[in-house]
Amino acid sequence: MTMLLRNAHGEESLRYMRTRALEVENDGDKTLMVFDRPRDVKGTALLTFSHKTELDDQWLYLPALKRVKRIASKNKSGPFMGSEFAFEDLASQEVEKYTYKYLRDEACGDLQCFVIERYPVDPNSGYTRQMVWLDKQEYRPQKIDYYDRKNSLLKTLEFSKYSQYLDRYWRAADMFMSNHQTAKTTLLSWSNYQFRVGLKDSDFNRNSLKRIR
Amino acid sequence: MKYSLIASLLILILPPAWGQTPEEHGLQIAQEADRRDTGFNDLPPT
Numbered sequence: 001m002t003m004l005l006r007n008a009h010g011e012e013s014l015r016y017m018r019t020r021a022l023e024v025e026n027d028g029d030k031t032l033m034v035f036d037r038p039r040d041v042k043g044t045a046l047l048t049f050s051h052k053t054e055l056d057d058q059w060l061y062l063p064a065l066k067r068v069k070r071i072a073s074k075n076k077s078g079p080f081m082g083s084e085f086a087f088e089d090l091a092s093q094e095v096e097k098y099t100y101k102y103l104r105d106e107a108c109g110d111l112q113c114f115v116i117e118r119y120p121v122d123p124n125s126g127y128t129r130q131m132v133w134l135d136k137q138e139y140r141p142q143k144i145d146y147y148d149r150k151n152s153l154l155k156t157l158e159f160s161k162y163s164q165y166l167d168r169y170w171r172a173a174d175m176f177m178s179n180h181q182t183a184k185t186t187l188l189s190w191s192n193y194q195f196r197v198g199l200k201d202s203d204f205n206r207n208s209l210k211r212i213r
Numbered sequence: 214m215k216y217s218l219i220a221s222l223l224i225l226i227l228p229p230a231w232g233q234t235p236e237e238h239g240l241q242i243a244q245e246a247d248r249r250d251t252g253f254n255d256l257p258p259t
Contacts, residue, residue, distance in 0.1 A: 023254045095247045100239030116239040139246040169253045195253055 001190050005083055008183035015041055015081075019190075021092075022199045028052055029092035030204040034212050041081065045209050050092040055122065058087055061209035068209050077126025084155060084177040084186040086126055097121055103131070108142050111135040127154070138162075140170045148181075155179050166195055 003015040016037040022030045028050025035041040043063035050056050058071035076088040098118035106115055113133040120127055131145040141159050148154040161173035175188040233241070 021254060023252070095240075095243050098243070100236060100243050102233075102235045102238035102242060114242050116242055118239070118243065134242060134246055139242070139249050141246070166253075169250060199254060 001188065003081075003083060004187040004189070006185045006187075014038075020199060020203065022201070022204055026052075028056065028094045030201075031090070031092065032204055032212075033090070035081075043212070044081065045212050046080065046087075046090065047204060047206055047209055048087075048091050049204070050094060052094045052096040055124075056088075056091045058091070059206050059209060061212070066210065068206060073122070073124045076122075076124060084179045084182075084184055085188070088122075088125060089157070089177075098130075105136070106133075108133045108135065111137065111142065113142055138170055140172075153180050163193075165193055169195065 001017050001019055003017060005013040005015070015035055017033055017035045019031065019033045021032075024030060029048075030050070031046075031048045033046045035044040043061070045061040047059045047061075048056060049058075055073050056076070058076065060069045060071055061067075062069060071087050076091075077086050079085070080087050080090060098120055100119075101117045103115045103117055106113060113135050116132050116134070118130050118132060120130075126149065127146050128149055128151045129147045131147075132141060133143040134140065135142055140162055143159070144157040145153060146155040146157070156178050158176045158178075159172035159174070160176070162170050163173065164170050171190065171193050173190050175190075176185065177188075178185045
């Protein structure tokens with residue numbers, strides 16, 4: 001997986017990383033992201049325990065400081081590793097985290113989409129609302145507009161290059177986040193998706209973050 | 214007469230999608246998207 005950062009002047013920075021995710025019965029997913037390259041971010045790791053109704057737990061390991069830092073709830077709207085993704089964008093998007101409102105049906109590219117609005121339940125969210133386009137055939141997210149606390153359009157996340165796995169699960173190879181207020185962008189490109197590889201709870205351990213290579 | 218009776222019964226029996234509020238319809242879409250994506254990975258031992 002790669003993360004391509006681009007600033008308003010077009011200058012780019014490319015990072016390589018690994019991710020893994022585990023579903024938890026009756027709760028949110030557990031996810032782990034680890035940076036491999038370049039050297040200045042190597043070993044940096046983000047561990048997220050998403051929850052359906054409780055606040056998410058997130059820990060960031062910074063190798064330069066050799067310490068695990070807990071991400072406080074009030075800081076979850078902050079940028080993750082200088083990207084246009086906030087910490088809260090990287091947690092699994094559980095249904096219970098939002099209230100919803102259907103707006104309309106409309107074309108989205110070659111597809112027909114539902115357009116819904118969702119409102120974060122967490123008062124510490126950096127967003128007042130998000131508009132989500134889901135295609136009507138497969139219910140895949142195609143685009144999300146994020147509105148900041150002042151209700152101004154802040155960012156847009158676009159999903160593309162979808163592939164289906166295990167005859168059921170759709171995953172986008174590219175997730176492109178553009179910040180309308182800073183003109184910065186971040187492209188997450190995923191490859192080598194693997195499912196049901198025997199991940200365990202112990203693979204998502206806060207105490208092992210320091211030893212992850 | 215027979216068809217109009219069946220149509221009347223269907224209207225009474227089937228939950229009318231047009232009777233949903235925008236909030237209910239939005240939640241239903243989010244739940245369906247979630248349902249389709251559930252079970253993608255091993256569940257940990259409980």
